[in-house]
Amino acid sequence: MVSATIDNREISVPEGTTILEAAQKAGIDIPTLCHHKRLPPIGSCNMCIVEINGNTKPVNSCNSPVEEGMKVATDTKALHEQRVVNLKKILKHHALDCPICDKAGECDLQDVVYRLGVTDAPFEPRENPRIAEYSTSLIRYWPERCILCQRCVTACNAIKGIGAIDIKSDGDDGQIVVVDADKCKSCGECLFVCPTGALTENLSRYKGRPWLENRVETTCTYCGCGCQLQLKVMDNRVIGVTTDVDRGVNQGSLCVKGRFGYEFIGDENRLTTPLIKENGEFREASWDEALDLTAQKFSSIKEESGPDSIAGLTSAKCTNEENYLFQKFMRAVIGTNNVDHCARL
Ligand code: SF4
Ligand code: SF4
Ligand code: SF4
Incomplete structure (x- = not known):
């Protein structure tokens, strides 16, 4: 264990704990943009800077470990001013088009802008606007909203192990590009971790706003993994799916079926x-x-x-109890052991 103080609070954490993690454990909220609980530190946004006694310059708290005897300050006037400068750099080409952005109301960038009280960030359109190279039939990339935080690329690599996208740098600018379109599984992990409206979902567009929806906790019925998800419900219709990193074995991740396969629920052809x-x-x-x-x-x-002329195949969309009843029905009522489950296909 190592002991230190953060904002004059004594803390004691296992060796290797970052200053950001230690602060969060102590209930100290440091602003972040590129940091995500499920991702390794990225350190691209420079929002989580803190002062360490004896250091001449602030450091990013997301990738700096706590060291014995360290004295850390997270909320000084100088840090606030530097965060505002860093945020304005991020906002330079990011139009504040929140009224028409699907992410409004649940956007980390919007929250940090509000928290730091930035009201004067003049937008400068790029001389050569970015071209949306990465988009799928389910996911839309809005390049001018992209703050190049790298969360999406890191999630595609580190969580899904796929590596379908990357950042193409062009001087101090860049954008998300497709490395291998065939690799993309349309799982939406990139969309889930994006802290802005740079990646949005095509299916749920114009169907509702976060503050008008109800969220209903449920279990994905597509397969036996049992991923936990939240249905976004408005006017008794499912208009989208989201997840909570703190719930379930999936820790916020889903595959394409769980993330996007919800339209059948209210389909009129059902x-x-x-x-x-x-x-x-x-x-x-x-x-x-x-x-x-x-x-x-x-x-x-x-x-x-004879009973063995009948066979039964049951489904991962059924509950455990329903599957149990089905095999009981085949064995005890029909009288055959010809019973199987789609999970073995
Ligand atoms: S949808 Fe999934 S596979 Fe495709 S780029 Fe995003 S995270 Fe990678
Ligand atoms: S698309 Fe989103 S997650 Fe990816 S770099 Fe841009 S802002 Fe970050
Ligand atoms: S999200 Fe995909 S992996 Fe998870 S339970 Fe549903 S179908 Fe299975």
């Missing part, structure tokens, strides 16, 4: 009643009628050809 096919045409039926017919067919097949 079946709402059982259908029975007669003379080549489907007609609507009641549940009782459909279940009676199914039971009748199973019984006659079993009678004619």
Whole structure:
């Protein structure tokens, strides 16, 4: 363990703990932009600077470990002024188009601008506007909103192990580019960690605003991993999906199905009643009628050809209990061990 003081508070943390982590544990909130709980330190935004007794210049707290006897200050007048200078550099080409940005209301950049009280950051359009090289059918890249924090690139590499995108530098400027479009799994990890509206989701556009939505905690039903997610619900419709890094085995990550596969829930083509096919045409039926017919067919097949002529395949979209009931039904009611699950396909 190492002991130090942060803002005159005595702290004691395991060796290797960064000043930012130690401050957060002590309840001291240092502004950050590129830092993300699930990512290794990036150190690109220079918002988390702190003063260390004896050092001539501030250091980034996200990648500086606590050392024995260190005295750290996180909230001095000089630090505030330097953070404002650093933030204005970031804002130079970032139009404050919050009213039409999908991220407004849950944007880290918006929050830091508000927190530091920056009201005069004149926007200078680039002479050569950036071209949105990275975009998928599900994700849109707004290059002029990108602050080059590198969270998306780091997440694609460090969390997903994919490396589909990178930053192309051009002097002191740059933008996100695709390294290998075929590698991209459209998982949306990059979108999830982006602290600004530079990466937004195409499906949920214009469907709701963060402060108008309800968030409903649930478990993804697509596969057995059981990722935890939050459905964004407005007017009883699911308009998007988000996650919480502190919940579940997935720690905020999802695959393409969990992140973007929610539109079927309110789709008007979804079946709402059982259908029975007669003379080549489907007609609507009641549940009782459909279940009676199914039971009748199973019984006659079993009678004619034996129980092993029937097999059952169940689904990862069912709960554990439903899958248990299904195998019980196949074994005890139909009388066969021909039962399997799509997770083995
Ligand atoms: S969607 Fe997933 S795979 Fe594609 S760039 Fe983003 S993080 Fe990488
Ligand atoms: S797209 Fe978002 S996460 Fe990626 S560098 Fe730009 S601002 Fe950062
Ligand atoms: S998000 Fe993907 S990996 Fe996670 S439970 Fe859903 S389908 Fe499975």
